[in-house]
Amino acid sequence: xxxxxxxxxxAALAATAAAQTARGPQDLPLLxxxxxxxxxxxxxxxxxxxxxxxxxTPAHVVDAALELAGVGERDVVYDLGSGDGRIILAAAxxxxxxxxxxxxxxxxxxxxxxxxxxxGLQDRVKVIQGDIFKQDLSAATVVTGYLLPKSWExxxxxxxSQLREGARVVSVNDPIPGWQAVEKKRxxxxxGKRDWDLYLYRIYR
Numbered sequence: 001x002x003x004x005x006x007x008x009x010x011a012a013l014a015a016t017a018a019a020q021t022a023r024g025p026q027d028l029p030l031l032x033x034x035x036x037x038x039x040x041x042x043x044x045x046x047x048x049x050x051x052x053x054x055x056x057t058p059a060h061v062v063d064a065a066l067e068l069a070g071v072g073e074r075d076v077v078y079d080l081g082s083g084d085g086r087i088i089l090a091a092a093x094x095x096x097x098x099x100x101x102x103x104x105x106x107x108x109x110x111x112x113x114x115x116x117x118x119x120g121l122q123d124r125v126k127v128i129q130g131d132i133f134k135q136d137l138s139a140a141t142v143v144t145g146y147l148l149p150k151s152w153e154x155x156x157x158x159x160x161s162q163l164r165e166g167a168r169v170v171s172v173n174d175p176i177p178g179w180q181a182v183e184k185k186r187x188x189x190x191x192g193k194r195d196w197d198l199y200l201y202r203i204y205r
Contacts, residue, residue: 054083054105057146057172061196062090064187068200069142069168071095078102080132080145080155085112085125087144092116092124097142101127102135137162146172153177160203169201176201 057065065087071077073096079087082101089112091099103109109129116125128135133154137143140163145152152171156178159169173196175181183200 054108055146056084057086058190058196059086059090060190061172061187061198062087063094064185064196065144065170065172065198066091066095066142068183068185068198069144069170071097071142073097075141076100076139077142077144078137078140080143081147081151082108082112082127083146084108085115085127088112088125088127089115089119089121091142092121093119098124099126100140101125102132103127103129104131105129133158138164141167143167143169144172145170147174149174149177152179163203165203165205167203169203171199171201173197175199 066077069075069077071091075091075095075097077088077091077095077097077099079085079091079099079101082088082103083105085101085103085108088099088101091097101109101112103112106129109127112125112127113122116122116127132151137159143159143163145155147155152174153176156176163169169176175184176199179201181199182202185198185200187196187198189195
């Protein structure tokens with residue numbers, strides 16, 4: 001377990017470092033600030049943080065989210081807004097699933113791809129650089145995301161139309177508007193930091 005988390009942390013840090021190198025560390029707070037300012041501006045899909053600022057999910061919360069969804073070797077996990085790739089890397093390395101990350105930021109995508117190569121997961125991990133609203137999600141048996149509620153609200157009809165019966169969806173921190181969670185789990189934050197909420201949903205026809 002320790003070796004796994006160490007490898008995952010190193011890979012995630014490398015992915016994040018690649019993104020910082022590409023656009024400059026000084027740009028990260030600015031992007032988060034712009035996201036907050038543009039929160040009520042609809043149609044801002046040209047802005048990479050319209051879906052929510054990049055906030056890395058702690059490793060123990062990543063594990064808890066995948067465990068809540070019951071991820072296993074037969075699953076295909078899609079992470080929407082995959083950031084530095086820590087969820088898709090964990091899904092492949094620890095849970096044996098195939099995984100796909102969809103991320104707007106090209107540098108983060110490149111960093112995740114490099115991390116997958118270093119971990120020998122290139123056959124199980126794929127990263128798509130693009131808009132999450134314009135992807136075919138029908139192959140997913142599990143969808144995860146740490147997104148703003150308005151993003152989930154817009155994704156709702158897409159998920160219901162594309163995902164198969166029994167597919168699971170896990171939202172980190174915010175419930176999906178208008179959806180009924182089948183399970184909710186609270187995860188303790190590390191070192192006195194805030195707790196995390198996980199919401200599990202299932203697709204029924």
